[in-house]
Amino acid sequence: MSSITASGIGHAPAEPASRSTATTAPWRRWAQRWIAWPFPLLILLLWYLGAEYEWIAPQVLPSPAAVWATLVDLFRTGxxxxHLQVSLLRVFGGFALGLAVGGALGIAMGLSPVFKDYVYPLFKAFSQVPVLGWLPLLMLLVGIDEALKIILIAKAALVPIALNTYKGIQGVPTRYIEVARVLRFTRWQLLTKVVFPSAFAPIWNGVRYGFTHAWLALVVVELLASSxxxxxxxxYGRQLFQLDVVLAAVVVVGFVGFVLDKALALIEVRLTRWRRAGF
Structure with a gap:
């Protein structure tokens, strides 16, 4: 017979967790946390052995110790x-432009079927051209100064932001819209209280993907046209055949990109706290 509990009517009280489940839970948490470490550690070990036993010439593959010393020296000298300040200003500027244009485009396509019918085919064709495909044309139009870099970074961020925003709005359940109409919501109330909160998760995924693409485009653009x-x-390190500088800069690129993505994930947790509190 079902019983009446504080958790609701018709639900039997939860059984206490078995000893085996309680014992294996910490192990599972530990495994999930550390399962990603063996592979990069193996790569690092192979790198160390390759440099130590000179499987590859030191001029081509510097040792991890040499790269670390170069990295410390780059930070010590400032x-x-x-370089990092210039790159961050570029990526944030381009990302902000891509977020504004991509967000507006995705919202317009999601809310207006007529606008979507006119624009979506052209947008899909635009999105299929990689960032570097626009480089020659933009160099003729805006030169090789900062405007070129900002526009290319914005293009990289714009596409995933627009697509995820459009799909997020299109994915709002119809029953939510019907309930809002029954409650006689105005159009503004419908957007702010139903559509955008329901589509927030895919829209924010687009923001994260857009920033990742912007960071990758930044490095590519700076490789081609930057001082x-x-x-x-x-x-610069490649031209001087200083592979330790090259690898040190690559480490910085990877670390900064990882930190920025984690920061966006933490922001998402804070912004979606109200959704978790409602369940």
């Missing part, structure tokens, strides 16, 4: 900070 920035530092 050289890396100047400062992290990408320029990589090119």
């Amino acid at each position: 050289e890396i900070w100047g 400062e920035g992290i990408g320029f530092l990589i090119v």
Whole structure:
């Protein structure tokens, strides 16, 4: 017979967790946390052995110790900070532009079927051209100064933001819209209280993907047309055949990208706290 409990009517009280489940839970949490470490550690070990036993010439593959020493020296002298500041300003500027244009485009396509019918085919064709495909044309139009870099970074961020925003709005359940109409919501109330909160998760995924694409595009653009920035530092090290500088800059690129993505994930947790509290 079902019983009446504090958790609801018709639900039997929860059985206490078995000893085996309680014992294996910490192990599972530990495994999920550390399961990603063996592979990169193996790569690092192979790198160390390859440099130690000179499987590859030291001029081509510097040792991890040499790269670490170069990295410390770049931070100690402050050289890396100047390049990193320039790169961050570029990526945030391009991302902000891509977020504004991509968000507006995705909202318009999601809310207006007529606008979507006119624009979506052209947008799909636009999105299929990679960032570097626009480089020659933009160099003729805006030159090789900062505007070129900002536009290319914005293009990289724009596509995933627009697509995820459009699909998020299209994915709002119809029953939510029907309930809002029964409650006589105005159009503004419908958007702010139903559509955007329901579509927040895919929209934010688009923001994260957009920032990742913007960071990748930044490095590519700086590799081709720049006199400062992290990408320029990589090119500079390659031109002087200083592979330790190249690898040190690559480590910085990976670490900064990882930290920025984690920061966006933490922001998402804070922004979606109201959704978890409602369940």
